[in-house]
Amino acid sequence: MRVMVRLPSALRADCGGLTLLETELADSATLADLFAALAAGYPRLERRVRTEQGELRRYVNVFVDGEESRRRGGLAAPLHDGDEVHIIQSVAGG
Amino acid sequence: MTVLLTIGTGKGLFLARSDDDRHTWQVSGPHFPMTAIYSTAIDTRAEPARLLVGITSSHFGPSVATSDDLGQTWDEPDAAPIAFPDDTETSLERVWQLTPGPADQPGVVYAGVEPSALFRSADGGRSFEFVRGLWDHPHRPQWTPGFGGQAVHTVIPRAGDPDRLLVAMSTGGVYRSADAGASWEASNKGIRAYFLPENEYPEFGQCVHKVAGNPARPDQLFAQNHHGVYRSADAGESWTSIADGLPSDFGFAMVVHPHRPDVVYNFPLHADGRRFPPEERCRVYRSEDAGGSWTPLSVGLPEQPYYASVLRDAMACDDAEVAGVYFGSRAGEVYASRDEGERWQLVAAHLPDVLSVRAAVVG
Numbered sequence: 001m002r003v004m005v006r007l008p009s010a011l012r013a014d015c016g017g018l019t020l021l022e023t024e025l026a027d028s029a030t031l032a033d034l035f036a037a038l039a040a041g042y043p044r045l046e047r048r049v050r051t052e053q054g055e056l057r058r059y060v061n062v063f064v065d066g067e068e069s070r071r072r073g074g075l076a077a078p079l080h081d082g083d084e085v086h087i088i089q090s091v092a093g094g
Numbered sequence: 095m096t097v098l099l100t101i102g103t104g105k106g107l108f109l110a111r112s113d114d115d116r117h118t119w120q121v122s123g124p125h126f127p128m129t130a131i132y133s134t135a136i137d138t139r140a141e142p143a144r145l146l147v148g149i150t151s152s153h154f155g156p157s158v159a160t161s162d163d164l165g166q167t168w169d170e171p172d173a174a175p176i177a178f179p180d181d182t183e184t185s186l187e188r189v190w191q192l193t194p195g196p197a198d199q200p201g202v203v204y205a206g207v208e209p210s211a212l213f214r215s216a217d218g219g220r221s222f223e224f225v226r227g228l229w230d231h232p233h234r235p236q237w238t239p240g241f242g243g244q245a246v247h248t249v250i251p252r253a254g255d256p257d258r259l260l261v262a263m264s265t266g267g268v269y270r271s272a273d274a275g276a277s278w279e280a281s282n283k284g285i286r287a288y289f290l291p292e293n294e295y296p297e298f299g300q301c302v303h304k305v306a307g308n309p310a311r312p313d314q315l316f317a318q319n320h321h322g323v324y325r326s327a328d329a330g331e332s333w334t335s336i337a338d339g340l341p342s343d344f345g346f347a348m349v350v351h352p353h354r355p356d357v358v359y360n361f362p363l364h365a366d367g368r369r370f371p372p373e374e375r376c377r378v379y380r381s382e383d384a385g386g387s388w389t390p391l392s393v394g395l396p397e398q399p400y401y402a403s404v405l406r407d408a409m410a411c412d413d414a415e416v417a418g419v420y421f422g423s424r425a426g427e428v429y430a431s432r433d434e435g436e437r438w439q440l441v442a443a444h445l446p447d448v449l450s451v452r453a454a455v456v457g
Contacts, residue, residue, distance in 0.1 A: 011154070048154035051186075
């Protein structure tokens with residue numbers, strides 16, 4: 001299946017200036033599988049979003065088809081063909 | 095002579111450069127805007143000097159970047175330069191310290207991090223290996239975070255003996271290794287922990303804010319504690335107070351002159367419960383006799399009441415023949431002295447809060 005990943009401007013330098021990534025995944029893929037795939041092609045992008053233990057960083061939100069992924073099981077959230085995954089930094093900082 | 099001053103702030107890195115023996119400064123930045131720069135280093139073993147920066151984005155996590163052209167361009171590896179091994183089930187929070195090794199340990203750079211751990215690079219700071227011996231120390235479960243976090247903020251490798259290392263952490267105290275980090279011993283004899291009322295002189299658990307020394311006299315070290323200012327004459331084995339003569343024994347910074355091992359700089363704050371400069375006066379204190387006596391230095395510093403503190407890594411010397419001294423405050427001001435502290439001038443103002451400064455002759 002194909003999943004589109006939409007990136008915030010702050011991360012575009014970590015994926016060659018792209019704003020949108022199209023990723024091919026297995027049919028049963030989860031959000032964790034998506035990040036594993038991103039780590040292979042864009043390792044710096046992936047480590048901005050996840051810690052070295054594979055957890056989503058606290059102040060990064062990942063939306064799957066408009067719903068915050070933590071409400072869908074976090075990294076275990078299932079993905080479907082045509083899903084749009086939107087990575088956005090949360091409201092944090094001073 | 096060109097001197098570079100790195101200014102790490104809560105919202106990015108600024109660089110100040112002087113090409114006229116530190117009379118005037120040109121400030122650039124912010125580099126890495128909206129990241130906290132707790133640690134910078136200028137590795138003058140390399141030609142040209144290499145800059146290293148510990149970056150923390152509150153959104154996108156920590157990392158380390160390097161520059162081999164004095165900050166015109168920056169490089170950051172694809173793989174995380176510092177990462178905890180899987181079995182620790184721990185993630186890096188922040189790089190608090192980047193310490194290039196002595197000249198006789200080329201390529202070696204140490205990183206002190208939060209949570210308290212030590213990493214070692216053999217490639218000039220591009221990639222780091224976990225120093226497991228410190229992590230496996232049986233005291234580790236009892237180390238506790240202070241307000242700033244639980245971090246190794248000081249690393250002192252020893253010239254001439256790559257097996258010997260000293261680290262300091264808040265809280266936890268001073269630890270030393272004589273086998274290249276494989277094993278560590280607490281080294282806090284004589285350092286008081288007033289906040290532990292049942293035993294004010296424990297083996298460990300002290301809140302050391304900074305340790306500094308001059309490599310030419312490696313057995314002599316100075317420590318600023320969360321209340322308490324100390325000197326060690328035996329490489330950290332034991333400590334004696336040198337706070338007499340200072341207006342307060344509280345503060346964060348401790349800096350040793352690059353060529354005169356008995357010359358020490360400190361920026362006292364009134365007390366833990368009142369973290370303003372004593373009498374609200376902006377003054378650096380200098381000792382020229384290894385802490386036996388202290389002299390306030392204030393020519394050129396603000397004369398109006400001053401309320402900003404200077405954090406543990408926000409004071410530094412350069413390595414010029416006549417040493418420059420620098421400090422940055424949480425009010426976003428950076429001051430420099432080109433004559434070892436006698437007179438000061440403002441280098442930059444209205445910056446975000448200053449977390450770290452380093453300076454070196456780079457040309």
